[in-house]
Every structure is written in C-alpha cells, then in structure tokens.
Amino acid sequence: MAISxxxxxxxxxxxxxxxxxHWVSAALIIWATLSGLSVSLLDVNEKLAxxxxxxxxxATLVFIPFxxxxxxxxxRQGIPEYGDHVSITTQKIAICVHCLLYGLTxxxxxxxxxxxxxxxxxxxxxxxxxxxxxxxxxxGFEQIHVASSRLLGLLVALHILAxxxxxxGNTGVLQRML
Numbered sequence: 543m544a545i546s547x548x549x550x551x552x553x554x555x556x557x558x559x560x561x562x563x564h565w566v567s568a569a570l571i572i573w574a575t576l577s578g579l580s581v582s583l584l585d586v587n588e589k590l591a592x593x594x595x596x597x598x599x600x601a602t603l604v605f606i607p608f609x610x611x612x613x614x615x616x617x618r619q620g621i622p623e624y625g626d627h628v629s630i631t632t633q634k635i636a637i638c639v640h641c642l643l644y645g646l647t648x649x650x651x652x653x654x655x656x657x658x659x660x661x662x663x664x665x666x667x668x669x670x671x672x673x674x675x676x677x678x679x680x681x682g683f684e685q686i687h688v689a690s691s692r693l694l695g696l697l698v699a700l701h702i703l704a705x706x707x708x709x710x711g712n713t714g715v716l717q718r719m720l
Contacts, residue, residue, distance in 0.1 A: 554622040554718050561719050563612040568698075570605050571647065574598050575695040599654070600665045606651050613644060627713050636715075639701060646694040653690060657683035 556564065577598060581591045621640075624633050658672040659680040674680050708715040 554625055555720075556622060556718055557615075557619060559615055560612075560619060563608060563615065564719050566605075566608060567612060567647070570601060571694065571698060574602060575691065575698065578691060579695065596662075599658075599662055602651060602654055603662075603664050603670065606655075609647060609651060613648075616644075622718065628708075628715070632708075636704075639697070639704075643694070643697055643701065646690055646697060649690040650687060650694055653683045653687035656680070657687050 555561070577594045580586060581594050586594075621637070624636075628636075655670075656673060657680050658670070659674075659677065660672060662670045662672075664670055672680070674683075705716055
C-alpha cells in the first residue's frame with residue numbers, strides 16, 4: 543500500500559490557474575463547512591459565532607467571482623487526460639462528482655446571497671443590501687443553503703476519501719492538482 547508520488551505518470555496536470563483556483567476553493571469550502579457546522583452543532587459562545595458568521599459571509603461573497611472564474615476556466619480548458627492508469631468508469635464517475643461539486647457550490651453561494659435578511663458589510667469595504675425583504679423568501683433560501691451546504695460537505699469528504707484511495711492505489715490523481 544504505497545502512496546504514489548510517481549512523476550513518470552503521463553503529464554495530466556491541470557493548468558497553474560486551475561490548480562490555484564482549486565486550492566483556494568478547497569480551503570474556503572472546507573473552512574466554511576467546518577466552521578459553519580461547528581457553530582450550528584457545538585456550544586460556541588455568541589461573540590465567536592457572530593465573528594465566524596460575519597467572516598464566512600464576507601469570505602464567500604469575495605469568493606463568488608473567483609468561483610465563477612473557475613467554472614469559466616474549466617469550461618474553456620476542459621480537463622487533462624487521465625491516462626490509461628485510470629479506468630473509463632472511474633473517469634466518468636470523477637467527471638460526474640466534479641459536476642456535482644460545482645453545482646452544489648453554486649447553489650450554496652447563490653442561496654447564501656439570497657437568504658440575506660439585512661444589509662451586510664463585506665470586510666468593512668462595502669455594504670451589500672439584501673435582495674428580498676420577505677422573511678418567507680429569505681427563510682426558504684436559508685433552508686436551501688443549509689441543506690446544500692451539508693450535502694456539499696459530505697461530497698467534499700467523499701472526494702477527499704476518493705483521492706486518498708486512488709493515491710494508495712498508485713493512480714497518482716493528486717499530482718494532477720499539485
């Protein structure tokens with residue numbers, strides 16, 4: 543059970559931009575998921591919970607254009623070849639999972655904006671006004687946001703486990719993003 547770090551595998555790396563956008567996305571999504579779940583499931587003091595919520599809203603609002611760039615870049619550049627060491631079935635599953643990750647991330651980000659029920663200062667740089675005044679509407683988007691965030695967290699965890707499995711199996715998939 544050796545972990546593959548073999549650089550002799552076919553050159554199937556993503557572009558530098560794709561890799562940078564991937565790791566920025568990964569860091570933000572993992573942080574927001576873990577911190578958001580911690581606040582909702584643990585007994586966190588109110589001041590810390592408020593700081594985490596404000597930071598997450600600001601960070602994800604700033605992240606939206608980067609995520610849009612990531613989607614456009616992926617659509618324009620496509621994905622590098624996997625090579626013969628990854629089965630066609632595994633490639634198709636990976637493509638489907640990545641599409642789900644992009645879709646769920648989009649739903650989380652959009653519903654997060656649409657659920658805002660008050661004006662919000664983004665890192666004290668500019669103010670964002672809520673798009674809806676109806677509590678019923680914002681609550682509906684909050685429900686979508688919570689459910690999609692949890693589903694995204696689960697899918698990210700499965701994605702990480704799949705990468706570990708494939709590294710142990712010597713397919714070298716992690717090197718595509720390093």
